[in-house]
Amino acid sequence: MTSIETVRAYIAAVETFDEAAAFALLHPQMRFHELPNRIRPKGGVDDLEAMRAGFRRAAEGTVLRAQRYILGEVIDAGDRVVVEARWEGDLVVPVGKLQPGDQLVAHLCMVVRLEGGLIIEQRNYDCYEDFTAA
Template sequence: MATEDTPAESVTDLAVRYLRAVGAGATGDELAAFFTPDVVQRELPNPLSPRGAVRDLTGILDAAEAGRATLRRQTYDIRDAVAAGEKVALEVEWTGELAVPLGGLPAGHVLRAHLAVFLDFRDGRIRAQRNYDCYEPPG
């Protein structure tokens, strides 16, 4: 919490902290703390989610648990971040190592994607998230 001596954390700092927590495998209450209760996450279609997805807080937390079962590790390398008011746009390079076979890919295969992540904040918490994920072909 901000005081006269410590400034409020910027929305960009919050966004970076959020992606680091996701990369470290945050789930449950640790992950939920980043979101408003009425959050909506929209994931546009991609190879891991061919139909895309729209999730509420419960869906986000469930997806995080499923991700821990699917991925041995994941990293988010933030290339750029732009903030305007309560909105942050992030350009991110993501890697994820499969813990289990997926499609025709073996466990241990490293997936790579280029992400555009748009976060809308309210009162220091994420109220909306949109992901545009471009996966590199396996190879």
């Protein structure tokens, strides 16, 4: 599998909350870097264990009914793949001015680094559309 195919398969698995498929593509030393954004204002770095816990919470469907990644540019840059995408999450609960059934939307840039065919690092630059109460 090429680096781009690996990243596309990973994103598809995350999109459908397929834990087994997603985590099969991750290196044991995986680190997920989330830059500061409206959902996680201070940003943070998660290891594989924290990622798995967050993934399982998301898969419970208590916040999102479904999510979609609409991929734009996907660029192979050696041991890195750069992805521009639009993310849409169908809400189950109110978030700011958004109500259940509305979509929370973010414009993303993901920089994914691979080692030995597995994803070892992901840096997300998530720009959420305004959802704050008026």
